[in-house]
Amino acid sequence: MALVKTPKPSFTQKLKRFFMIDLVKGLGLTLKYNLGAITDRDAVAGKGIYTEQYPKVRPEVAPRFHGAPRLNMDPETHDTLCIACNLCAIACPEDCIDVIPMDVEIIVAGKPRRKKVLDEFIFDTSRCMFCALCQEACPTACLELTQEFELATYSRAGFVWNREMLEQGRETVKYTS
Amino acid sequence: MHQVEIATTQETLLDSPEMVLNMGPQHPSTHGVLRVVLRLDGETVIDLDCDIGYLHRGMEKIAENRMYTQIAPYWDRLDYIAAVSNGLVWVETVEQMMGLAVPPRAHYLRTILTELNRIASHLLWLATHALDIGAVTVLLWAMREREEILKIFERQFGARLTCHAWRVGGMPNDAYDDFNKDVRQFVNNFPKRLDEYETVLSENRIWLSRTVGIGVISAEDAIAIGLSGPALRGSGVPWDVRKSRPYAAYADMDFDVPLGENGDTYDRYLVRLEEMRQSRRIIDQALEKLPDGPVNAKLPKVVKPPPGDYYHSIEGPKGEIGCYIVSDGTAQPWRVRVRPPSFINLQALRQMCVGHLVADVVAIIGTLDIVLGEIDR
Amino acid sequence: MLLLGPINVLNDLLLKTGLSAETVNYFVWPLIQIGIVVTLVALWVAYATYLERKISAFMQARLGPMRVGPWGLLQPIADGLKLLTKEDFIPENADRWIFFFAPYIAVASAFIVFSVIPFGPDWAVIADVNIGLLLVLAVSSVGVLALILAGWSSNSKYALLGGLRSSAQMVSYEVAMGLSLIGALMFARTLSLSGIVGAQGSDSIWYIVYQPAGFLLFLISGIAENNRAPFDLPEAESELVAGFHTEYSGMRWSLFFMAEYAAMVVVSAVATTVYLGGWYFPFVYRLEASGHHNLYVIVSLLVFLVKASIILYVYFWLRWTLPRFRYDQLMDIGWKWLIPSALINIVLSGVAVFVVQALNYSGKVKTIEHLDRGLNMTAAGKGIVFGIGVIGLFATAVLLARINWRSRDFNLRVQRRNIKLVNLPKGKPAVQTES
Numbered sequence: 001m002a003l004v005k006t007p008k009p010s011f012t013q014k015l016k017r018f019f020m021i022d023l024v025k026g027l028g029l030t031l032k033y034n035l036g037a038i039t040d041r042d043a044v045a046g047k048g049i050y051t052e053q054y055p056k057v058r059p060e061v062a063p064r065f066h067g068a069p070r071l072n073m074d075p076e077t078h079d080t081l082c083i084a085c086n087l088c089a090i091a092c093p094e095d096c097i098d099v100i101p102m103d104v105e106i107i108v109a110g111k112p113r114r115k116k117v118l119d120e121f122i123f124d125t126s127r128c129m130f131c132a133l134c135q136e137a138c139p140t141a142c143l144e145l146t147q148e149f150e151l152a153t154y155s156r157a158g159f160v161w162n163r164e165m166l167e168q169g170r171e172t173v174k175y176t177s
Numbered sequence: 178m179h180q181v182e183i184a185t186t187q188e189t190l191l192d193s194p195e196m197v198l199n200m201g202p203q204h205p206s207t208h209g210v211l212r213v214v215l216r217l218d219g220e221t222v223i224d225l226d227c228d229i230g231y232l233h234r235g236m237e238k239i240a241e242n243r244m245y246t247q248i249a250p251y252w253d254r255l256d257y258i259a260a261v262s263n264g265l266v267w268v269e270t271v272e273q274m275m276g277l278a279v280p281p282r283a284h285y286l287r288t289i290l291t292e293l294n295r296i297a298s299h300l301l302w303l304a305t306h307a308l309d310i311g312a313v314t315v316l317l318w319a320m321r322e323r324e325e326i327l328k329i330f331e332r333q334f335g336a337r338l339t340c341h342a343w344r345v346g347g348m349p350n351d352a353y354d355d356f357n358k359d360v361r362q363f364v365n366n367f368p369k370r371l372d373e374y375e376t377v378l379s380e381n382r383i384w385l386s387r388t389v390g391i392g393v394i395s396a397e398d399a400i401a402i403g404l405s406g407p408a409l410r411g412s413g414v415p416w417d418v419r420k421s422r423p424y425a426a427y428a429d430m431d432f433d434v435p436l437g438e439n440g441d442t443y444d445r446y447l448v449r450l451e452e453m454r455q456s457r458r459i460i461d462q463a464l465e466k467l468p469d470g471p472v473n474a475k476l477p478k479v480v481k482p483p484p485g486d487y488y489h490s491i492e493g494p495k496g497e498i499g500c501y502i503v504s505d506g507t508a509q510p511w512r513v514r515v516r517p518p519s520f521i522n523l524q525a526l527r528q529m530c531v532g533h534l535v536a537d538v539v540a541i542i543g544t545l546d547i548v549l550g551e552i553d554r
Numbered sequence: 555m556l557l558l559g560p561i562n563v564l565n566d567l568l569l570k571t572g573l574s575a576e577t578v579n580y581f582v583w584p585l586i587q588i589g590i591v592v593t594l595v596a597l598w599v600a601y602a603t604y605l606e607r608k609i610s611a612f613m614q615a616r617l618g619p620m621r622v623g624p625w626g627l628l629q630p631i632a633d634g635l636k637l638l639t640k641e642d643f644i645p646e647n648a649d650r651w652i653f654f655f656a657p658y659i660a661v662a663s664a665f666i667v668f669s670v671i672p673f674g675p676d677w678a679v680i681a682d683v684n685i686g687l688l689l690v691l692a693v694s695s696v697g698v699l700a701l702i703l704a705g706w707s708s709n710s711k712y713a714l715l716g717g718l719r720s721s722a723q724m725v726s727y728e729v730a731m732g733l734s735l736i737g738a739l740m741f742a743r744t745l746s747l748s749g750i751v752g753a754q755g756s757d758s759i760w761y762i763v764y765q766p767a768g769f770l771l772f773l774i775s776g777i778a779e780n781n782r783a784p785f786d787l788p789e790a791e792s793e794l795v796a797g798f799h800t801e802y803s804g805m806r807w808s809l810f811f812m813a814e815y816a817a818m819v820v821v822s823a824v825a826t827t828v829y830l831g832g833w834y835f836p837f838v839y840r841l842e843a844s845g846h847h848n849l850y851v852i853v854s855l856l857v858f859l860v861k862a863s864i865i866l867y868v869y870f871w872l873r874w875t876l877p878r879f880r881y882d883q884l885m886d887i888g889w890k891w892l893i894p895s896a897l898i899n900i901v902l903s904g905v906a907v908f909v910v911q912a913l914n915y916s917g918k919v920k921t922i923e924h925l926d927r928g929l930n931m932t933a934a935g936k937g938i939v940f941g942i943g944v945i946g947l948f949a950t951a952v953l954l955a956r957i958n959w960r961s962r963d964f965n966l967r968v969q970r971r972n973i974k975l976v977n978l979p980k981g982k983p984a985v986q987t988e989s
Contacts, residue, residue: 018951022380023876029376030314030613030875037612043321045366050321051617062328064335064350093247131250131341136349145335220881269985279985311783311790311878317614383784383877420978428983433975447973455975489984536787536880 055175061147066130068148069123071166072141080167081142082118091137094129098122123166125151126159148172194218198535202231208305208542209549213526220534225527229520232553240513245271245480246345248513253339255498255515256551258301261294261330261342262493268343269424270489270500272474274482275345282470283347284426289360289463290333290342291425291491292456296367297326298494299449299456303374306446306543310387315374322370329359345480347473360464367457371450379447388442392529392541395440402528403521406496407448408545412440418492429466430459442544449546479508488516495519495546515554519547587680591668599815600630602866609867610874633808640804645709648801652707657802657809660700664816666693671823672748674833674855676847679748686747687739690824691732694779697817698724701798704810708801717798719881720781720788726888727778727785733896734771737903738764738828741939742928747824751832753928755839760831764906764939767899767947769829773868775892776821778884780814783873787881822865826858830865833858886961894957895950902946906939913938 016022036047043050052059061067072081084101102119105112135145150172153159161170200213210231216224236255240248252267253260265287272279300319307315327337332353334340342348378384394404399412409416417434419427435451437444484506490499496518503512522545529541568578604619604627611618619626644653670686672679683689698721705717738761739745742753754761762769778785789797799810826832833854841850879887910931914922922931931939 017382018947020382022382026377026381026875027871029373030871033314033615034609034612034871037615043615044325044362047615049612049617050324050615053617053620062332062335062353064333064353065331066335066341091247093243093250129250129339130336132335132349133247133250133341273985284985307877311786312876313610314614314874317616321615377875378877381877383879386883387877387880415976415978417978421981422984423980424984428980431977433977436974436976438973444973451973451975534880534882 058174061149063147065147065149066132066135066145068125068146068151068170069128069134069161069166070144070146070148070169071121071163072144073167080118080163081140082121083140083142084116084118085139087137087139088134088143091133093131093133094127096124096127097134118163121163121166123161124159125161126156150174195223200538202228208547209552211523211542211547211549211552213538213542215530215535215538217535220536222530222533222535222538225530225538227523227526229523229549229552232549234554236554237513237515240510242509244508245482245510248510249343249345250339250341253341254550255517255554256298256493256495256519256548257339258548259294259298259494260339261291262298262491262498264340264342265291265425266489266491266493266498266500268345269491270487270502271345271480271482273489274485274487274502274504275480277346277474277476279347279474280471281426281468282351283472283474285463285467286348286352286472287343288426288430289460289467290330292459292463293326293329293360293363295494296453296456297323299453300326302449302494302543302546303446306540306546307378309539309543310384312377312381312384315377318370318373322367325363325366329356329363332356332359344473346476347471349473351472357464357467360460364457364461364464368454371453375450379450385443387537387540388446388544390439391442391533391537392544393439393441394525394529398528399440399525402525404496404525405518405521406492406494406546407445407452408496408522408525410435411437411445411448413438418490418497422490424489424491426463427459430462432459432462442540445544481506481508490516493518495548495551496522498551515551517551517554519545519549519551523547523552583677584680587677588669591673591680592665595665595668595816595819596812598819599812600634602815602819603633603811604630605866606870606873609870613871613874637804637808642804642806645801648709649707652703653801656700656704656707657806657813659703660697660813661809661816663693663696663700664813664820667820668823670747671820672751672827672832673858674851675748675751675842676851678833678851678855682746682748684744684746684749687735687745687750687824687828690747690820691728691735694817694820695725695728697813698728700813704802705798708798710801713798713800716788716800720798723781723785723788723881723884723888724779726885727775727892730775730888730892730896731772731779733893734768734775734899735828736896737768737899740903740907740929741765742828743925744928747827747832749927750828751834753930754831755834756927757930758836759936760829760834762829763936764943765829765899765903766943767895767950768903769825771892771896771899772825772829773821773865775888776825777869777872778888780817780821780869782814782818782869784876784878785884786873787878787884790878818866818869819862822862822869823858825865826861830861832861890958890961891954894953898946898950898953902942902949906942909942910935910938 033047037049040048042048073079074081082099084099086099086101089095089097089099098121099118100120100122101116103114104117106115107113130145132145134143138144146169148169151159151170196217198215198217200211200215202210202212204211212228212231214226214228215222234254236251239251243251249264249267252263255263300323304316304319304323307313307319330340330342331337333350333356334342394402394408394412396412396414399409399414404412405416413436415434415436418424419430419432420434432455435448435455437448482502482504484504486501486503488499488501490497492498497516498518499516501514501516502510505511526541526545529545530538533541565578568582607629608618608626619629622628622632644650667690669680670683670689672682701717701721701724705714705721708714708717738750741757741761741764742750744750744753750761777783781789783790799807802810835854835857838850838853838857841853907929910922910929914935922929922935
């Protein structure tokens with residue numbers, strides 16, 4: 001433990017040292033916080049309480065928040081917007097997504113054509129790291145990461161979501177007290 | 178498994194004054210899963226060995242099997258406290274390999290958000306360092322400031338901690354609507370808070386007794402070991418990658434670099450506090466000078482850098498974080514290697530701790546500001 | 555008058571049951587008092603834990619316990635229930651009987667002290683022993699034994715070392731505690747705690763005015779005696795585990811916890827008694843003069859509780875603001891800073907008393923009013939003592955500087971070093987910007 005060289009103190013500094021002014025200043029600040037918390041002044045700029053009493057108070061979640069995934073549907077026809085292009089599965093670094101297409105027959109300009117539509121969509125949220133590469137890859141804005149963050153389930157299998165869960169959302173209990 | 182060099186208890190005699198103590202991987206003060214084996218003579222440390230690898234996730238190997246754009250979210254998990262910087266080093270390395278020029282608005286926004294990230298990381302460092310030494314209140318005050326920054330990150334990127342902030346060629350989204358207002362509000366409130374931390378700690382005689390002269394490393398030793406970041410600047414070595422090889426918009430920014438004198442814990446503490454102030458100054462300037470324009474460069478369909486290797490480093494909060502990519506021309510890199518600042522800084526631990534007491538080891542680990550995610554990858 | 559009623563009624567009832575007046579006065583009433591005091595102290599200790607959490611939370615800009623009961627007021631009860639239901643296990647080769655008894659010894663030594671502390675005049679003190687202060691110091695020392703026994707019987711290397719360190723710290727600071735009290739005793743002229751309060755009352759002063767250094771010394775050594783921050787290294791990190799109570803769980807651990815808080819309350823109570831005037835507050839005695847005797851006692855009791863709570867607040871305040879000392883710095887402070895200061899304090903108090911008495915008996919200046927209970931002085935006498943106290947502070951500073959001139963911490967002279975800000979030259983940019 002080397003003795004570091006420090007300049008000699010002046011008389012006022014010696015007095016301050018004797019009366020422990022450095023400790024008193026720190027103590028004064030915590031006292032101000034204590035009194036400020038009781039009167040609960042502005043928490044961000046002042047000295048009030050900064051706690052958000054979740055779950056009584058729901059937190060404010062940003063619009064861009066990478067939360068639980070959802071498959072969007074057309075608001076009028078309630079058909080899925082997914083075109084089974086598989087881009088999200090290719091973009092995903094963790095291989096969470098499994099897009100299972102199926103062929104359906106449709107008539108286009110009088111001729112029967114086969115169109116690929118979505119059959120089943122498996123999303124493993126336990127492997128997901130919520131990086132939103134899938135959301136960016138989706139060309140039709142179908143796959144979207146919502147603001148839902150309460151994703152806990154009682155079993156590991158509960159983390160693997162199928163198409164219905166992704167479209168309707170999951171029933172979660174919101175505790176408010 | 179790495180063979181720990183210090184003799185285990187079977188070899189030390191029962192009546193010898195030496196004792197081998199294991200600060201195990203589960204310990205509140207080792208900032209992650211770090212195992213430190215100490216050989217003590219009474220309370221004085223005479224030898225020290227670190228055992229790492231408890232958080233090894235094979236990131237560099239994973240990177241060999243992913244595309245360049247897919248690797249970016251993994252890179253956040255290296256130094257998980259300062260994820261934005263890690264993302265930046267990856268993205269800039271790839272951009273330089275491909276010769277992409279990023280629009281200036283993206284550079285400025287990158288600067289602002291990376292400096293916010295630096296402040297957040299230093300706040301966490303201050304919180305845990307003060308907690309280890311005993312001033313618990315500073316932990317919670319620093320967390321409150323950090324919370325403000327994380328809110329900005331959430332609104333901008335969508336995630337608070339592991340943000341996946343940047344994309345090759347720029348940013349995924351432009352700044353959100355209230356970005357200027359939020360950052361401005363943070364910048365205005367912040368100096369007052371820093372003064373509060375200084376009031377409680379910087380002149381406090383107990384803090385001084387615990388940090389002055391503890392963990393001294395001289396400038397020559399620091400350079401020899403390869404330290405970087407505040408650990409290096411605390412010893413007085415004037416090296417900052419933001420100045421020597423400016424990246425993002427740092428070439429246009431006007432800021433100072435704090436340098437310590439004695440290379441002890443107190444100097445590193447002051448250096449980091451001052452760095453927070455300088456970061457605030459940079460954010461202020463960048464917000465003033467923020468140009469308009471696009472935030473994305475034009476990218477090819479698949480990101481395939483030309484074959485060859487490239488190294489680029491930036492000044493992360495913990496030190497100089499670098500990325501060395503060897504590309505073979507395909508969409509997936511051949512080999513990626515991270516220059517982790519915490520790993521190299523940790524090598525100084527033995528030299529810093531020998532001769533001090535056990536209670537100082539905790540303070541010294543705190544002052545090196547290590548993050549096991551980076552050390553173990 | 556209303557408050558006089560129930561006590562007299564109860565007294566009459568007891569006498570009617572056939573017990574002699576002596577049995578009632580010396581046996582039944584003390585039992586009732588003990589019951590009340592133990593309940594009061596147990597509640598005080600439990601709610602001290604609650605207050606610590608709330609106050610620390612407010613200092614940290616957060617809320618503290620809020621869920622259990624309104625404003626979290628039932629938190630101590632919830633904690634107690636939780637600890638009662640935890641598994642009670644004893645380490646493998648531990649010394650069973652000592653392991654059992656160590657927490658009880660700690661709690662007992664902390665609680666026994668309350669029998670001599672004067673919560674109020676008259677019937678608000680259980681036993682007004684005439685060596686009260688000595689009893690307090692002696693019984694608190696027994697608490698150290700509990701620590702050593704706990705560490706020893708745990709059969710764990712780290713618990714043993716932690717226990718020995720904690721007890722070494724406690725013993726060192728007890729010396730300083732005892733010595734710092736002697737200064738106040740010279741003015742009170744009695745060891746009985748009620749007598750000390752009475753002396754302050756009859757002199758119409760709080761001894762903190764005569765003994766500012768003594769008060770500080772007592773408080774600091776009391777905090778170190780209780781192993782509280784900033785002196786809590788053995789507890790916080792001792793050999794990197796929890797110190798002497800590592801192997802204790804559930805109710806046994808909570809007994810140590812209670813013993814720690816009860817010891818804090820003891821030190822607060824003794825500090826208020828000796829330095830802050832105990833239950834004495836100017837003008838409250840007028841309640842007695844006007845005949846409301848029981849009301850006077852109860853108001854004095856409240857005054858005492860408020861003062862002791864203020865000192866308890868100081869405990870919490872210091873813990874949550876200041877960092878902690880390293881063990882060698884801690885022992886350094888105990889032996890090389892506090893004990894010399896306490897000795898100087900004794901010498902100076904003696905000089906002050908001598909000067910006052912000399913001046914009085916020389917006939918020139920009247921400094922002593924009467925020697926009824928303690929040393930009662932006139933304004934001149936008080937001024938002289940206060941002046942000597944202030945000079946004493948500086949004399950202490952000089953002495954401490956001479957003793958500790960080689961100490962590393964004393965040589966940390968200028969207390970904030972400034973670092974250099976350098977505007978390094980900029981190199982070639984590493985990235986390209988699309989313009």
